[in-house]
Amino acid sequence: MITLNERGADTDPVALADAIRAALQVRADGFARIEADTALWIGLARGCAAGWQDLGALWIDDHHVRMALWDARENCRAIVSLTLKAGAYPSVGLHHAPALRLERAMRDLYGAIPEGIPDERRWLDHGVWPGREHEPGYHFLAVDGNGLHQIPVGPVHAGIIEPGHFRFTANGETVARLEARLGYVHKGVEALAQGAPVEKAARLAARMSGDSTVAYSFAFSHAVEAALGWDVPPRGQILRGVMAELERLSHHVGDVGGICNDAAVAALLARCSLIREDILRTQDALFGHRMMMDAVVPGGVVRDIDASGAAAILALLERIETGFHRVIRAYDQSPSLQNRTHGTGIAEPDFIRQFAAGGFVGRAGGRAFDARRAFAYPPYNAVAFKVPTREESDVDARIWIRIEEIAESAAIIRQLLGRLEDGPIRAAPPPFQPGAGAALVEAFRGDLFVAVRIEDEGRIAHMHARDASWFQWPLLETAIKGNIVADFPLCNKSFNCSYSGVDL
Amino acid sequence: MHILLLDALLKGPATERAPSPDEAAVADLARALGTRARARLGRSLAIREVDAGSCNACELEIHALGNPVYDVERFGLKFVASPRHADVLLVTGAVSWNMREGLERTYAATPDPKWVVAAGDCAAGCGVYSESHACAGAVAKIVPVDLVIPGCPPTPTDLLKGLLALVEGATRSPR
Numbered sequence: 001m002i003t004l005n006e007r008g009a010d011t012d013p014v015a016l017a018d019a020i021r022a023a024l025q026v027r028a029d030g031f032a033r034i035e036a037d038t039a040l041w042i043g044l045a046r047g048c049a050a051g052w053q054d055l056g057a058l059w060i061d062d063h064h065v066r067m068a069l070w071d072a073r074e075n076c077r078a079i080v081s082l083t084l085k086a087g088a089y090p091s092v093g094l095h096h097a098p099a100l101r102l103e104r105a106m107r108d109l110y111g112a113i114p115e116g117i118p119d120e121r122r123w124l125d126h127g128v129w130p131g132r133e134h135e136p137g138y139h140f141l142a143v144d145g146n147g148l149h150q151i152p153v154g155p156v157h158a159g160i161i162e163p164g165h166f167r168f169t170a171n172g173e174t175v176a177r178l179e180a181r182l183g184y185v186h187k188g189v190e191a192l193a194q195g196a197p198v199e200k201a202a203r204l205a206a207r208m209s210g211d212s213t214v215a216y217s218f219a220f221s222h223a224v225e226a227a228l229g230w231d232v233p234p235r236g237q238i239l240r241g242v243m244a245e246l247e248r249l250s251h252h253v254g255d256v257g258g259i260c261n262d263a264a265v266a267a268l269l270a271r272c273s274l275i276r277e278d279i280l281r282t283q284d285a286l287f288g289h290r291m292m293m294d295a296v297v298p299g300g301v302v303r304d305i306d307a308s309g310a311a312a313i314l315a316l317l318e319r320i321e322t323g324f325h326r327v328i329r330a331y332d333q334s335p336s337l338q339n340r341t342h343g344t345g346i347a348e349p350d351f352i353r354q355f356a357a358g359g360f361v362g363r364a365g366g367r368a369f370d371a372r373r374a375f376a377y378p379p380y381n382a383v384a385f386k387v388p389t390r391e392e393s394d395v396d397a398r399i400w401i402r403i404e405e406i407a408e409s410a411a412i413i414r415q416l417l418g419r420l421e422d423g424p425i426r427a428a429p430p431p432f433q434p435g436a437g438a439a440l441v442e443a444f445r446g447d448l449f450v451a452v453r454i455e456d457e458g459r460i461a462h463m464h465a466r467d468a469s470w471f472q473w474p475l476l477e478t479a480i481k482g483n484i485v486a487d488f489p490l491c492n493k494s495f496n497c498s499y500s501g502v503d504l
Numbered sequence: 505m506h507i508l509l510l511d512a513l514l515k516g517p518a519t520e521r522a523p524s525p526d527e528a529a530v531a532d533l534a535r536a537l538g539t540r541a542r543a544r545l546g547r548s549l550a551i552r553e554v555d556a557g558s559c560n561a562c563e564l565e566i567h568a569l570g571n572p573v574y575d576v577e578r579f580g581l582k583f584v585a586s587p588r589h590a591d592v593l594l595v596t597g598a599v600s601w602n603m604r605e606g607l608e609r610t611y612a613a614t615p616d617p618k619w620v621v622a623a624g625d626c627a628a629g630c631g632v633y634s635e636s637h638a639c640a641g642a643v644a645k646i647v648p649v650d651l652v653i654p655g656c657p658p659t660p661t662d663l664l665k666g667l668l669a670l671v672e673g674a675t676r677s678p679r
Contacts, residue, residue: 186600
């Protein structure tokens, strides 16, 4: 690695492409590794704020703070490292707000101090961990004004849903501020992965967020394969793509039903949940698990399909398209439903750009980023598909992105099955050696980043995963402002952010 | 919308026949529940779901119980919004320390007689998070558990078998 020359702290924001050119080398996983000094670190943080590149992830590993950055226009990606000095580093959040929660979480877990961070509150540490000093209670941000009242909701919600606390400040029915407090399902994933053999860590990765189990397994496997120089056979790559798109289909269909249900149109939820059940049963029959947990592993996949399996998937796609077409028509022709979704929960396009929000949240607000397209990884480098975008950025737009992506996923699966050639589905591991790898894949809710570092004996020295929801939750808080409390379920469901994937 | 309604009329219900309840669990529950249940509950149970540190896979399958294929409400099993309305707490997850108080308070808010079902391997204490420093472990370490439904995640059929065992166990309990 190359250490860049000292730059003055007052220089302009540093472009990522310049920094990568100075570092010269891009690794096999597509990421350049850059050793930064303080000035470059701050320059890149300010560059994120100026929109020169996107902040992808920020984590602590081995006495370093590391930052993943990318610029889809320049087609460049990097992992920038800065050595902690007395456990501290210059805060990225001071310059670029999307880093705030990441920095708060890392301080709670590793004690790394982001110097100058404008929000000192704890995030994952709720003051109840055994053997930790207890801090006084959590302070929600103050809201001043006449006639305001607060509505506390959760962490145990009224539905069958993950736990989190929402603090609404409302003026009558109109929401003045929403603040979400998460961390309730913090399960210590990074600590559990530390020292674990690759197979055990793969099972952990598959359970980061149950609804993105294929996507997490995919990203983890890619990262491990990059670290070890492990080649995946083409048939394994294609089956991974088929599974990832099936997962996207099942959740997009389920979400459309769920949003309609939150507007009291239960018939569409029933329809969508029937389609979803059809998908899950097909997945169970072909890949041995309704959600395809542990089906994607480093080196390839664990189950093959024969010609009848491929035919079963094609038949499933036809049933989905017929059934879902009727749902779309019903949605499009229900004024009472449209009335609830149009103009509701608008996520500001400026915030979407600033937070580099991915998935249907980003694309509904004009941000066309899709990891499958931007940094085409196998098997997406071999298929043609569209990345739908909208400008309205409301609940309706987020529904329509899902609807359009369902058609694209079906088209991708058909192309992939058409390219399925005979051959092995998994390769044996190469000799284990120390190494590091990272991967960025597209889960159903957005881009998903995983970085791993592997030690001599093939054990995980460190694993970090960053869900798309880290950069979507804050936007939900902004999108509800000015809406009525009763529209929160619609806004929330149209975002469908992960709790488990963020709390980790 | 009218096409969907017509479709439903012509094709008939999508609902499948019920699985038989897990007989071993029924016998265990009948013993465990004693006389508490029969008089108070009849054949209907109100369930409050609590995620105490799951990865959300269990929640997705519990959700599926409500779809027209499993149609859980036909058995008198109903998911309710508040522990104040519940007979049963259906708990998932490895009970993160951050959710322990939430689970305890939900349990305390549930009126007697009440039952706790631990759903999924994490709740049973054998999931991938069971050794985590951030988790208390099995649900049974925090609140008394009457029935465990293992699986990662348990399928809707597993869940239905377990919950039907609970209804059967409650109604077959000895005087």
